[in-house]
Amino acid sequence: MLINAEHILQYQRCKRRPVLDINSDRSQRDEPSELLLKLQQDKTAHQQSILSQFTYHRPDYPRGNWEAGQVATLELMQRGVEYIHQGVLLAEYHHLLDTEISPDYKKYTLLSRPDLLVKQPGQSDFGDWIYQPVDIELGKRPKQEYQVIAAFHAQVLAIAQGVAPSTAWLMLRSKQRQHTVDLSRWTPQMQVILQEFIETLDLKTPPEVFISRQKCNLCLWYSQCYAIAQSQQHLSLLPGVSPIRYTQLQTLDITTLESLANTSPTTLENLIGFDTHVARKLVVQAQSVIEKRPLILPLFRSHEHLTLNSPIELYFDIEAQPDLNLDYLLGVLVVNKQTNTEEFYSFVAEKPEDEELIWQQFLELVWQYPEAPIYHFCVYEFDTVKRLAKLYRTPSASVHPVLNRFVDIYEHLTQSVALPIESYALKAIARWLGFEWRDKEASGAKCIYWYDQWLETGDRTLLEIIIRYNEDDCRATRSVKDWLVNFIEDEYRLRLA
Numbered sequence: 001m002l003i004n005a006e007h008i009l010q011y012q013r014c015k016r017r018p019v020l021d022i023n024s025d026r027s028q029r030d031e032p033s034e035l036l037l038k039l040q041q042d043k044t045a046h047q048q049s050i051l052s053q054f055t056y057h058r059p060d061y062p063r064g065n066w067e068a069g070q071v072a073t074l075e076l077m078q079r080g081v082e083y084i085h086q087g088v089l090l091a092e093y094h095h096l097l098d099t100e101i102s103p104d105y106k107k108y109t110l111l112s113r114p115d116l117l118v119k120q121p122g123q124s125d126f127g128d129w130i131y132q133p134v135d136i137e138l139g140k141r142p143k144q145e146y147q148v149i150a151a152f153h154a155q156v157l158a159i160a161q162g163v164a165p166s167t168a169w170l171m172l173r174s175k176q177r178q179h180t181v182d183l184s185r186w187t188p189q190m191q192v193i194l195q196e197f198i199e200t201l202d203l204k205t206p207p208e209v210f211i212s213r214q215k216c217n218l219c220l221w222y223s224q225c226y227a228i229a230q231s232q233q234h235l236s237l238l239p240g241v242s243p244i245r246y247t248q249l250q251t252l253d254i255t256t257l258e259s260l261a262n263t264s265p266t267t268l269e270n271l272i273g274f275d276t277h278v279a280r281k282l283v284v285q286a287q288s289v290i291e292k293r294p295l296i297l298p299l300f301r302s303h304e305h306l307t308l309n310s311p312i313e314l315y316f317d318i319e320a321q322p323d324l325n326l327d328y329l330l331g332v333l334v335v336n337k338q339t340n341t342e343e344f345y346s347f348v349a350e351k352p353e354d355e356e357l358i359w360q361q362f363l364e365l366v367w368q369y370p371e372a373p374i375y376h377f378c379v380y381e382f383d384t385v386k387r388l389a390k391l392y393r394t395p396s397a398s399v400h401p402v403l404n405r406f407v408d409i410y411e412h413l414t415q416s417v418a419l420p421i422e423s424y425a426l427k428a429i430a431r432w433l434g435f436e437w438r439d440k441e442a443s444g445a446k447c448i449y450w451y452d453q454w455l456e457t458g459d460r461t462l463l464e465i466i467i468r469y470n471e472d473d474c475r476a477t478r479s480v481k482d483w484l485v486n487f488i489e490d491e492y493r494l495r496l497a
Helices: 005-013 017-023 034-051 066-079 103-107 144-161 183-201 222-232 243-251 257-261 276-291 352-366 380-391 396-403 409-414 426-432 444-457 460-496
Strands: 002-004 083-085 089-092 109-112 116-124 127-136 168-171 178-181 312-321 326-336 341-348 374-376 406-408
Touching (some): 002 183, 005 017, 005 144, 005 183, 017 183, 034 127, 034 444, 066 083, 066 144, 089 144, 109 144, 127 144, 144 178, 144 183, 257 276, 312 380, 312 444, 312 460, 326 352, 326 380, 326 460, 341 352, 352 380, 374 460, 380 396, 380 406, 406 409, 409 460, 426 460, 444 460
Parallel strands (some): 002 109, 312 374
Antiparallel strands (some): 083 116, 089 109, 116 127, 168 178, 312 326, 326 341
């Protein structure tokens, strides 16, 4: 059975995914999303950009015939060519270990295909040269998972050339493109991960489902795993249950919503990943889901910045293209209660160089209402205004009074109430309240893709969809804010009655 670098990479992110990739029916996977396809295209473009700097050889062999690929790669290495792109190297797993292992493990073969093999001075089975592996990754920093993969390539390469390379490299999408990998540090960790992965493969069933939305959303097995988690009412669907906290809960045999809801917070507050605040909040969260109703959190703080009485309110939302470090749409919904009117303003950078223009347009609008609170959802809008002010050297007097009017609805809500939902994302909360986006499939991730398509095609309908989605985000933020204010006022009215 073949184990490749992609399996090891994905195992570090999710222990279940590569097991499904190897042992399950791949026709049951989801279709790749537009964002996933875009990421794959971006990675290919990044690799081609790096590879264009080298004159390299590529082994010639029938597609999927890895043995023939290794023969062709070894021939290139014996010739001493300077660079080899996607060479094929195979090694029996037991050859990597110094100790005896179970005969069952001898069925595993490791397949390494580094993006580049680079010739360096040294002594190997080929002569007075050795090769060192280079991996080209889309990330901007040398994550642990990347360095573990580099160590994987180096270990298989050591068997092929008869000597371990002294180092490996990562080529990333950052100013400092080349990063050296300390193999003395990462090789032992890679061996532990590889051993654990093989032990997991030998189990009769895949590892337990754990839904981590940030990691799971782009996975092609997401729908299957999510359906299992829902059927089990798995605790990973409960907001606030991280992998570390879940492990801690398991040590106390707390594995169901009911058992968590009936646990005293003092039992949890000294566990790793917990404190008094987290423990109380998580127990109330479980109670909220079981009772199917919102509950006031025990450590609720006052909400002097939240009010229904401001005559004019602004609701602010941004769409961004992270790859371009660009905030291309600044949307503001102006709600005037005195005139009973609402107007939405969308400041759009139709070209990346228009960002400064829309920034100035945004400032001009919000300064027309110098007393109006500016409601937003999560910290991104606040941080972005600071970034744009610094980037375009906006005077402090024009920015600080604006920032002082910002009110983060997400922060107020998550410090006040527990809702019977799986996520505290704006969409999940607003839809629980009955709010719906006009374009059902629209999302922030898809807007990134659509904006790229707009830049390529000039198709204005793409911009119109993005603007409509941004306006709905602003209106959803208003819906959540109004509900929160009313709910808290009603709860306190009941308590005083």
